[in-house]
Amino acid sequence: MTTKLDQLKAMTTVVADTGDLEAIARWRPEDATTNPSLLLKAAASDAYRPMLDAAIAASLSYGGSESEQLGYATDLLAVMAGEKILKLIPGVVSTEVDARLSFDTGATLSRARRLIDLYDQRGVDPSRVLIKIASTWEGIRAAEQLEKEGIRCNLTLLFSFVQAAASADAGAFLISPFVGRILDWHIAHSDRDSFEPHEDPGVLSVSRIYNYFKANGYGTVIMGASFRNTGEIEQLAGCDRLTISPALLESLQEDTGHLPRRLSPEKACSDDPVRPMTENRFRWDSNEDAMATEKLAEGIRKFASDQVELENQLRRLSAAA
Template sequence: MTNALAQLQTMTVIVADTGDAALVKEHKPQDCTTNPSLVLAALDSPDAEALIAAEVAEAKAKGQDARALCDTLTVAIGATLSTLVPGRVSTEVDARLSFDTEASIRRAHEIVEDYARRGVEKDRILIKLASTWEGIQAAATLEKEGINCNLTLLFAMEQAKACADAGVFLISPFVGRITDWYKKANGVDSYAPDEDPGVQSVREIYAYYKSHGIETVVMGASFRNTDQIKALAGCDRLTIAPKLLQALREDDSAVPRILSPGATSGAAEPTPETAFRWGLNADAMATEKLAEGIRNFDADHQKLLTLLAARL
């Protein structure tokens, strides 16, 4: 029998949750991603040192500050990754813009232009935005312009519904972070895969999308273990950290398909802003994890800025 990863790849597109080129080369995923946390980790990779040095030198020559260098370095890493995968590279808009629709759109345009300057066309990238109301509205505008988006930090059905209304290309519901919250709230150490709240959330979103003929791609993210991953076999895409990719490669157990598109039952009703905000507010887990995720991405962004300022 083939290993668990190979079995998953017959029913699900696998994305590498890393910005490390060496790990992308090793695991050969379809797509990959970058965000401040992953770029921060890439700074410690020997394989990235020449690229970082070149970007720092260019920033110095142009008199750029650490923020401008951070922006170009993120795209430079993404451009390198685009040469290693056949699919797309997701690149994140700054977390500090999560509640500013117009600024998010402007930053997305800058990312697309920088990629184009490096020879990477927009059909090879996804713009990552937090699943706030403002981020989703920015994505709606970008999608109409032909710039596809990945809506991240997604924890609630209201977010998923609003993303579908916006015509978003892809969403990334965060399995592990949902589970973490419920484990703490309920005082339990673990959940069986079928009872795992994070797994159940993605299954619910997947079923809703497929039953209403919604084309937005569902990509499960933020996994804590391989059982969560296997419990979502058949999901459109799964973005998986390298250590879990390796664990799946070493796992020879059978992986049955869990998720499959069924019959559609007609178009979904749109989700107005008031319903979105009330639904998100009513979900303590989603409210807390969205806010925490934005803060944490910004914290890593600030760490990255400090490290880059030192190099300048």
């Protein structure tokens, strides 16, 4: 019988939310996405050790301060991981800019261009790479410029409608709304310990964004992310893309039930008016959304912390060499 995963793949592009090369080889998704947390976890595996050693060796000849060398090493590690992943999938891989640059448009542009240059130097077609940037106002402005340069972007850590609307207005190729983290916040700030999939706040948020984009002709791709259970995924069947962890991919693979399509461009309808996006509007609407403000800040801190730990791991390996 057809599994739910097979049914999902017929209507949605499935993306692997992991840096684990063995898991990607097993599930053979169309695309893959990584972030500092996933890279930190993957770096503990034997498959990544040669890449760690190579990144350290290259950074020593890069020059500059220790901080600059470590930044270069982590960028190179991310690119080498992306290169390996691209050999296992037919589509694209997302590679993330250092989260500590989330509020610096110029620095984000520089790091994004370096990542693309590193891919190019290794013979990887830059069109197979999406640059992941936190969807702050500064990050969205960086993505707007990068898209004009032909560098496609994935705006991540997205929790609110205004972040999505601003990203679409900027011409971003793709956005990653975080379904599960929205659910986490609502559980923590209510007297409930669960939500049914059809009323899940993260599901409702992505559905609203999807309908707004499709009803108004925006070309920005919507990729739901950060799922807590298969029920959330099933409620978003038909979304452009969904990035799913190996554990949830396995659950979908083991389920042979019927999976109906929930989202489609033909049925898209939105009551949200199209309004010019200004910095004032973005910041005010963000300020009024406590969940989005808190989860964005928390996500940036977490990714930044894992970036620092990854650099520390490289520092220890370098000292031991």
